[in-house]
Amino acid sequence: MAQTLKTTPLHQLHISLGAKMVEFAGYDMPVQYPLGVMKEHLHTREKAGLFDVSHMGQAVIVAETHEAAAKALETLVPGEIQKLGIGRQRLTVLLNDSGGILDDLMVSRPDTDGRLNIVVNGACKEDDYAYLDARLPAGAKLERFDNRGLLALQGPMASEVLTKFAPEAAALKFMRFAEIAIGDITAVVTRGGYTGEDGFEISTWADDTQKLAKLLLEDDRVEPIGLGARDSLRLEAGMCLYGHDLNPEISPVEGNIAFTIGKRRRAEGGFAGATRILRELADGPSRLRVGLLPAGRAPAREGAEIQSTDGVVIGVVTSGGFGPSVGGPVAMGYVETEHAATGTDIQLIVRGKALPARIADMPFIPHRYFRG
Amino acid sequence: MTVMYTKDHEWVRADGDIYVVGISAHAAEQLGDVVFVELPDVGKTFNKGDDMAVVESVKAASDVYAPISGEIVEVNTAVVDEPAKINEDAMGAAWFVKIRPSNKAEIDEMMDEAAYKDFAENS
Numbered sequence: 001m002a003q004t005l006k007t008t009p010l011h012q013l014h015i016s017l018g019a020k021m022v023e024f025a026g027y028d029m030p031v032q033y034p035l036g037v038m039k040e041h042l043h044t045r046e047k048a049g050l051f052d053v054s055h056m057g058q059a060v061i062v063a064e065t066h067e068a069a070a071k072a073l074e075t076l077v078p079g080e081i082q083k084l085g086i087g088r089q090r091l092t093v094l095l096n097d098s099g100g101i102l103d104d105l106m107v108s109r110p111d112t113d114g115r116l117n118i119v120v121n122g123a124c125k126e127d128d129y130a131y132l133d134a135r136l137p138a139g140a141k142l143e144r145f146d147n148r149g150l151l152a153l154q155g156p157m158a159s160e161v162l163t164k165f166a167p168e169a170a171a172l173k174f175m176r177f178a179e180i181a182i183g184d185i186t187a188v189v190t191r192g193g194y195t196g197e198d199g200f201e202i203s204t205w206a207d208d209t210q211k212l213a214k215l216l217l218e219d220d221r222v223e224p225i226g227l228g229a230r231d232s233l234r235l236e237a238g239m240c241l242y243g244h245d246l247n248p249e250i251s252p253v254e255g256n257i258a259f260t261i262g263k264r265r266r267a268e269g270g271f272a273g274a275t276r277i278l279r280e281l282a283d284g285p286s287r288l289r290v291g292l293l294p295a296g297r298a299p300a301r302e303g304a305e306i307q308s309t310d311g312v313v314i315g316v317v318t319s320g321g322f323g324p325s326v327g328g329p330v331a332m333g334y335v336e337t338e339h340a341a342t343g344t345d346i347q348l349i350v351r352g353k354a355l356p357a358r359i360a361d362m363p364f365i366p367h368r369y370f371r372g
Numbered sequence: 373m374t375v376m377y378t379k380d381h382e383w384v385r386a387d388g389d390i391y392v393v394g395i396s397a398h399a400a401e402q403l404g405d406v407v408f409v410e411l412p413d414v415g416k417t418f419n420k421g422d423d424m425a426v427v428e429s430v431k432a433a434s435d436v437y438a439p440i441s442g443e444i445v446e447v448n449t450a451v452v453d454e455p456a457k458i459n460e461d462a463m464g465a466a467w468f469v470k471i472r473p474s475n476k477a478e479i480d481e482m483m484d485e486a487a488y489k490d491f492a493e494n495s
Contacts, residue, residue: 037430038405228404228431297408299428322407322430329408351410351426 008054009149009209017224025122027055030226037228041324044195044233045365048155049225050216053194057125058145058203061116061136066109069116072140073107076132078252078271080262081116084109089175089190092260093252094120094128099273099280100248101255103128104240108177108190117188119150119201121242135272149209154199154233156368157221162189162200165215169200173372185212194230196237196367235330236323238291238362244302245289245318245332253280254334256289288340292317292331292348293360299329300348300355306335307347307354314339317348323364330364331357375463376479377488379495382439383463384471384479390445391479392467395427395436398492400462404429406455411447411468418442418471420478425468427458436468440478446470 005028014021019030030052032040043049063069070081079092089108093101103124108117120128132142153162163170166182169189177190185208193199204212216222231241240246240255251273252260258281265271269278294300299322306315320331331348339346342361347354375385381399384391400406408428418424418438425436447469451457457466473479483491 031431032404036404038407041430232430298410299408299433301433322428324430 006055008052009206010052010054010213013210013213014052014224019224019226022227024227025055027122029055030224032226032228033224035223037226037232038324040223040225040229041232043223044155044225044229045197045325046155047221047223048153048157048161048199048219049195049229050213050222051152051154051225051230052149052213053122053152053201054149054206054209055122056150057118057120057122057128058148058150059118059120059129060143060145061118061132061140062143063114063140065114066116068139069114072137073116074265074271075137076135076272077105077107078261078265078274078277079107080264081107083262083264084116086111087176087178089177089192091257093246093255093257094131095252095272095277096248097272098248099251099276101242101246101250101252102131102248104242104246104257104260106190110179123243147206148203149206151202151204151209151213151216152193152195152199153202153216153222154193154195154197154225156198158197158199159370161216161219161222162202164219171372172200172370174369182212183215185215187212191370194237194239195233196239196363196365197233198368198370231319232321232324235319235321235332236325236363236365237367238332238364240289241319250289250334251277251280251285253277254285254287254289284337286337287315287334288337289318289332289334290340290342291360291362291364292320292333292346292357293364294329294331294348295356295358297328298350298355300331300350300357304331304333305349306333307349308339309345309347311347311354314346325365332362335359375485376482377485377491378437378439378482379491380437380439381492382436384439384482387470390470390472391440391442393439393469393471394467395458395462396488396492397462400458400466403427403434403458404431406458409451409455409458409468411449411452412444414444414447416444417474418444420475427455438471439482440471440473441475442471442473444469445472
């Protein structure tokens with residue numbers, strides 16, 4: 001089976017670092033290194049962690065002008081793309097005609113006119129590309145960047161480490177990007193990430209990705225971090241994992257990521273699924289993604305039923321586990337909106353037992369982005 | 373003291389008439405950092421192979437099965453309070469429960485140290 005899995009440019013490096021490899025999104029990926037999930041997680045929050053996210057899909061939407069590219073993409077996403085500034089990145093969602101989320105994606109605007117770079121989830125990329133190919137209006141087309149690798153350097157020391165090699169990176173603010181030379185490697189560096197910490201996502205030609213990873217790992221403050229800690233870090237940061245917390249049935253309003261819907265878009269509509277999404281914005285959704293904080297020590301995991309204190313089923317856990325930085329269990333899930341207020345007492349059904357918990361604000365660990 | 377193992381990575385060791393039960397160091401290493409343990413109540417009885425306890429790492433929950441049939445006579449609350457002990461001393465201080473066996477013949481069907489080592493390395 002292993003030979004049918006795809007590999008990233010860092011595959012040999014993962015093996016040589018002693019990673020435990022698992023299948024993820026069709027790739028043979030490191031779930032953890034010898035340090036282990038707990039220490040990898042804590043190291044990232046304390047110093048800096050290096051993640052291989054080369055399985056994610058990098059592509060570009062090309063049209064005659066920025067306006068044409070933005071208008072084309074805006075038919076399928078609810079974000080404000082026309083007014084996206086050069087050098088800026090934005091999170092948005094790819095929608096089906098029912099207003100359900102096919103993927104969450106980053107969109108960024110380089111200074112070459114008529115191009116919009118996108119980064120989509122690895123597990124969704126083939127479907128996303130097929131959907132974009134089929135649905136982008138005439139005059140806009142998708143080009144894949146299958147020959148690029150992607151690294152994330154995350155944590156409070158990420159900036160000190162990267163700026164040793166690329167001083168220009170220091171000035172980048174959250175959700176902005178620039179083409180920057182890191183040593184002799186040409187990279188597109190974006191400030192942001194999936195941990196809630198300050199950090200960068202660094203796109204390079206695949207041929208350079210391993211060299212860049214080795215360069216960053218030479219710094220004693222940097223440890224390689226696997227998918228296990230990536231998941232616990234994003235959960236504590238309150239961020240969604242597609243396929244778990246978001247799926248084609250769930251709208252961005254229900255997903256509690258209505259910030260991905262631009263102000264002008266709310267007034268104008270004109271995107272796939274707009275009827276439902278605008279109705280939910282006006283009337284409120286029937287269910288909502290919320291944080292869940294168990295009172296005891298037992299983690300409640302994906303699939304656990306959420307009940308009101310009188311035993312009525314009101315929702316389901318979509319991500320849950322132990323938060324190493326929280327020092328206890330944390331979860332998120334969907335509940336009927338009338339039960340979604342922060343502080344509401346609920347119970348989570350774990351192995352047949354009702355465990356007391358409450359609706360909690362997210363993130364569980366405050367974000368520490370660099371906003372300049 | 374002879375330690376015997378199951379294919380599900382539990383161990384048992386005789387302590388007079390009762391048996392001390394835990395999970396193997398190999399299993400603890402495979403689980404990674406243990407963050408939560410749920411043990412059965414004293415007095416509860418199990419058949420061999422029943423779900424008896426739960427261990428959870430950051431990533432996942434795993435069932436621990438009763439390696440032998442019998443009654444729980446004592447549980448190790450220290451591992452409940454400090455699950456990380458399982459990663460430090462799975463074969464010693466981090467035992468799970470003590471069982472009064474109802475069928476001692478079950479122990480003869482288990483693997484000894486050498487057989488388990490061979491099994492764990494090749495599974």
